[in-house]
Amino acid sequence: MTRDERIVVGLAYPPEWDRRPAGTIARDVRSVAEVDRRVVLTHCRLDAGDERSAALVRDLDVVVALSLPSDVLRIAPRLRWVQSVGAGVGGLVSRDVTAAGIRVTSASGVNAVAVAEFAFARVLAHFKRFDELRRLQAEHRWSPCHGTQLAGKTLGVLGFGAIGVEVALRARAFGMSVTAVRRRVDRPSPHADRVYGPHETHAMLAECDAVVAALPESAATAEVMDADAFAAMRPGAFFCNVGRGSAVVEQAMAAALRSGHLGGAAIDVARREPLPTDDPLWDVPRLVISPHSATAADAHFAGLYGLLRDNLARFLSGRPLINEVDPERGY
CATH class of the missing domain: 3.40.50.720 (NAD(P)-binding Rossmann-like Domain)
Structure with missing residues (x-):
């Protein structure tokens, strides 16, 4: 499979945020990769300075993250869609991201x-x-x-x-x-x-x-x-x-x-x-x-992966994405 046939999806949130059993996480990761044979799933860091991470980020079509670095267009030139880890998208929507036509979806409702x-x-x-x-x-x-x-x-x-x-x-x-x-x-x-x-x-x-x-x-x-x-x-x-x-x-x-x-x-x-x-x-x-504790981490990540699977299938088939953010309104 050539690079142009692949859809590279990067999980760019700290792994320790998902505290579920390792087997449960692995099943969810596999379920995303199984949405389509073209999907390639990878763990990455958008802020890492090492050469290997930089190479992974350069290949990203989709990223799951809570925030984006200011130079995201330079380090991830292929990026087309960002799935937020949370309901908020303040750290994802910017004038540059909007101008580049990068789509942003929130995780509103997953928890x-x-x-x-x-x-x-x-x-x-x-x-x-x-x-x-x-x-x-x-x-x-x-x-x-x-x-x-x-x-x-x-x-x-x-x-x-x-x-x-x-x-x-x-x-x-x-x-x-x-x-x-x-x-x-x-x-x-x-x-x-x-x-x-x-x-x-x-x-x-x-x-x-x-x-x-x-x-x-x-x-x-x-x-x-x-x-x-x-x-x-x-x-x-x-x-x-x-x-x-x-x-x-x-x-x-x-x-x-x-x-x-x-x-x-x-x-x-x-x-x-x-x-x-x-x-x-x-x-x-x-x-x-309370220190931003209303969420339940186990239910949140189960819901996030369910949303990611659904949205990835929609993205690949050209259908409307769930929770897509209006860049003018920010929600």
Whole structure:
């Protein structure tokens, strides 16, 4: 088989990210190679300086990565398509990549269930006062501490993509009403009682007992949750962000928590990651922080390889790719 007959696919993410059993990983890698006889799969590093790695990268038609070096067009001149390891594509889409006609697809939705489970667990823990109950146990105190029933309350979802829909399904299973904000409002959703457009975000926030943000990173979603947005929320409401740190003005969230207007908040993402050890967010009352941990690595990579197989078959047959990014919008 000549070089022009091959499709070279490079796995350019650190292998240690995929913590599944070696046999499981090997099966997934084989399944990608078996999509078509022309597919050649290789592990590579886009930032490596050695001659062997450079030769591998020069041959790439497709790469699976989380970010691209600034000189990617020079080191990978054959590159035609980039599959993101994650839902975000901020480290992949650039003016040069777009101008070169390199297609970019996100991994949006491959681990939506795990992230939604995490977000809803935060909601549940807040209303059932699990943190206070844990403190009582640590203090050996038998002092009844009653939570609040979720059934009958309203959950709002900012960003009604794959994660947002999975959050809504869990909320409804607990008897909650669901409202959502999404770009398209011309079609009703079977998963929400009411859908608002982005310009109606504050009106939606005012209806909710809890809000989960699962927004993608884009110019349109930057700092959506600012001081005015937090002020629009119901007094005592709960806020959880599992989307992107750029969607939240963190000082405004902290102020709403310190004033008591917000009953509690949870963030799995931050504007700066890792969050510096001296960042004041660590000490904000009623704020729980997790280090970008909502995903489940095993489910994520199983879903990623399934998406890669499907998209590779589409790429080779000229069909539309799943999760292809609009370079103008960045999502």
